[in-house]
Amino acid sequence: MPRSDNLTGALLMMGSMAAFTLNDAMIKALAGQVPLFQVMFLRGLVTTILVALIAWKMGALKRHLPREDWGPVFWRMVGEIGSAYFFVTALYHMPLANISAIMQALPLTLTLAAALFFREPVGWRRMAAIMAGFIGVMLIVRPGTEGFNIYSVYGLAAVAFVTLRDLATRRLSRDVPSMLVTLFNSFFIMAFFGLGSLTGDWVALDGRAALLICGAAVMIIGGYLFSIMVMRVGEISFVAPFRYTSLIWALILGWLAFGDWPQTLTLVGAGIVVASGLFTLYREAQISRRAKADLKRQLSLGPRPR
Structure with missing residues (x-):
C-alpha cells in the first residue's frame, strides 16, 4: 500500500525534530567537560564543511545572492547567532526538557510578531491562544520562585532570536537557494564562537567528546x-503539528541520558503551550483554506461584465 504524502511529511517532520533534539542532547552531554565556545566552534567547523560540500553538490555555490536579499540574510544571521548563544548557554545549565518546553512557544511568538511587524491579521481566537500560551511559558519559567534562574531568561531570549530569524526568512525571495543561506549562517556562527573561544582556555578532547561533537x-x-524535504511533501496544516514531537524526544532523552524529569508545574505549562500552538496552527489552516475557497469561487464566477 503506497504511503500518502501527508504521512511521509509527518515522518520527515518527526525525523527532523528527533535529529535536532539528539543534537541538543549531545551538546548537553559535553557540559562541564568542554567549554561552550569551543564546542560550538568545533561543531560549526564540521557543520560548515559538510554544508559546503552539500551546497557544492547541489550547485548552490554557483548562485548569487540578490542585493534585495542582503538585509534579510543579515538579520537571519543575527537571529541564528543570538539564538545559538542563548539556547546552548541555557542548555548547558537547564534540564533538556525544560529548555525544549520553552522553545515550543515559537509558533506563538512568530504569529504575534508577524501581526505586529507585517500587519498580518490575527483574530481574537488566535490572540487568546497566544496569551494562554504565554501563561504556560510563565508556568515553565516561574519568575520570582525558588526554582527560577537566569538561564530561563536565556531560553526566552533564544525564542526571541529564533523569531527574528524566521521573520527574516519570510522576507527572502524564492530565488535564494536554502543551502546557500545555510552555509552563510553556519560559517558566521562558526566565526562568532571561534572568536569567543579565544577569550578562554581550550581543553584537549578525548574520543567521546570528539564523537559527540561530530555526531x-x-x-x-x-x-x-x-x-527542507518536509516543505516539499504533504499539507503544511497536517505536518506542522508534528514539530511538537521534539518535546517528547526531549523528555525521553532528558530522562534516559541525564536522569532529569520536569516538575509537574513545568509539564502543565508545557501542555498549555503545546495546546495553544496546536490551536493556532489549526486556526491558521482554517483561514488559509477559507481564503483559497473564496479565491476559487471568485475565479469560477469569472470577470464581471463592463
Whole structure:
C-alpha cells in the first residue's frame, strides 16, 4: 500500500525534530567537560564543511545572492547567532526538557510578531491562544520562585532570536537557494564562537567528546535537510503539528541520558503551550483554506461584465 504524502511529511517532520533534539542532547552531554565556545566552534567547523560540500553538490555555490536579499540574510544571521548563544548557554545549565518546553512557544511568538511587524491579521481566537500560551511559558519559567534562574531568561531570549530569524526568512525571495543561506549562517556562527573561544582556555578532547561533537554536527545537518524535504511533501496544516514531537524526544532523552524529569508545574505549562500552538496552527489552516475557497469561487464566477 503506497504511503500518502501527508504521512511521509509527518515522518520527515518527526525525523527532523528527533535529529535536532539528539543534537541538543549531545551538546548537553559535553557540559562541564568542554567549554561552550569551543564546542560550538568545533561543531560549526564540521557543520560548515559538510554544508559546503552539500551546497557544492547541489550547485548552490554557483548562485548569487540578490542585493534585495542582503538585509534579510543579515538579520537571519543575527537571529541564528543570538539564538545559538542563548539556547546552548541555557542548555548547558537547564534540564533538556525544560529548555525544549520553552522553545515550543515559537509558533506563538512568530504569529504575534508577524501581526505586529507585517500587519498580518490575527483574530481574537488566535490572540487568546497566544496569551494562554504565554501563561504556560510563565508556568515553565516561574519568575520570582525558588526554582527560577537566569538561564530561563536565556531560553526566552533564544525564542526571541529564533523569531527574528524566521521573520527574516519570510522576507527572502524564492530565488535564494536554502543551502546557500545555510552555509552563510553556519560559517558566521562558526566565526562568532571561534572568536569567543579565544577569550578562554581550550581543553584537549578525548574520543567521546570528539564523537559527540561530530555526531551533533551530523544531526544538525540531518534535521535541516529533513525540514527542507518536509516543505516539499504533504499539507503544511497536517505536518506542522508534528514539530511538537521534539518535546517528547526531549523528555525521553532528558530522562534516559541525564536522569532529569520536569516538575509537574513545568509539564502543565508545557501542555498549555503545546495546546495553544496546536490551536493556532489549526486556526491558521482554517483561514488559509477559507481564503483559497473564496479565491476559487471568485475565479469560477469569472470577470464581471463592463
